Amino acid sequence: MKPIEPMEPMKTSTLDRIRNNYIVQAWLVLFLAICFGGSLAGIQLALGPLIEANKINETLQKVPEMILGADKVQNLSDDQKLVIEPHTIEVKKNSRTVFYNVFKAKYPNGKPAGWVAKAIGQGYADKIEILVGLDHKLKNITGLFVLDQKETPGLGNKIITNEWRKQFITKKTATPLSVTKEGAKAAHEIDAVTGATISSRAVCSIINTTIKDLRDPLLNRAN
């Protein structure tokens, strides 16, 4: 029996080769990617500044309240508004450098009103981001606000409530704050949120670290 002749490979025409090229096959994907990419760039151009402004406003709006208290801020007339200057403070700790965003608030007549520091630290679930208000000599805490937290709903997330936060106001900065479960007696003690001692301790320790780190740099800048 004669062996079968091997078949000649079929010659593909140039047109077929182009048609089967994977780039040509994917022309719709590429075309759509360009269209969509362009429209997303347009959206980002239009909305990007708004989103940035939202982020900054959230912090800036809280600054006067952190220093004067919520009631007083509402009664301020336009010409009594505090002047806010953002600063970035570099603190060298052991071998690493930490950066703090600090806002210096002044009365319109130039008299210093106080400082507000943004601080981040580890909470129970995730990072907790807070604003701490301090008077201009850094002697007392004048306010506390939680910007971002992901603590347990119903327990740890009570750190955002006004009831819990207000016990920090007028606390002295000389002694580090400590958390207690049996009702705060001493001046530096803070009542823990029931069932959320770790979240409460986390907030206190963020405040303690912030005050320790910033005391010298801020006092130097105040003069």
Added chain:
Amino acid sequence: MADAPTPYERFIQGILPENPVYRQVLGLCPTLAVTNGLQAAMTMAGAVAFVLFCANIITSLIRDLLKPHLRIVIFTLTIATFVTIADRFLAAYMYQMSKTLGPYIPLIIVNCLIICRCEVCASKQSVVHAGMDAIGQSIGFAIALGSIAAVREILGTGMLFGVSVLPDVWPDWVVMVLPPGAFLTLGLLLGAVNWYGMQKQDA
């Protein structure tokens, strides 16, 4: 396709007979994650509706150009674009809500519900069919999310849309706003809807 569903059938089916959550059991990630409050749930339902509608319309418009082996890439591309638009829009105009929903808005990209509707309906039928299908499915999704969120919010915090509705003596069942509450509520409601469906079949 003589027996293909009409636009009206597509619309009605999305609401209960083929409800995305209670019947198809699709899109469970947002269903479990953001239903601890009605406000968040409704924002999520709105974002999904927007993405589903736009993705369905675009897919339906280009359905004759789709190649079988490239269709999923195109669905994902389309969905991702509209999800990004929704995400940016929320961050610009509803900043607090976008912080609450966090990563769950970008995660709409991988919501099976939308890719399923593109595959089942939009890539085979006309723009009218696809549009009606998207509206019906979105309403169904909103009903499902809303019902779960209402149960969880009212039992967990005594509130609806952040407004107190139960008397203060109500002991808030914290577990309902925590993740276990999502599973419990979804399971019980899913059971109830199926039980109701079987009752109707028997009758």
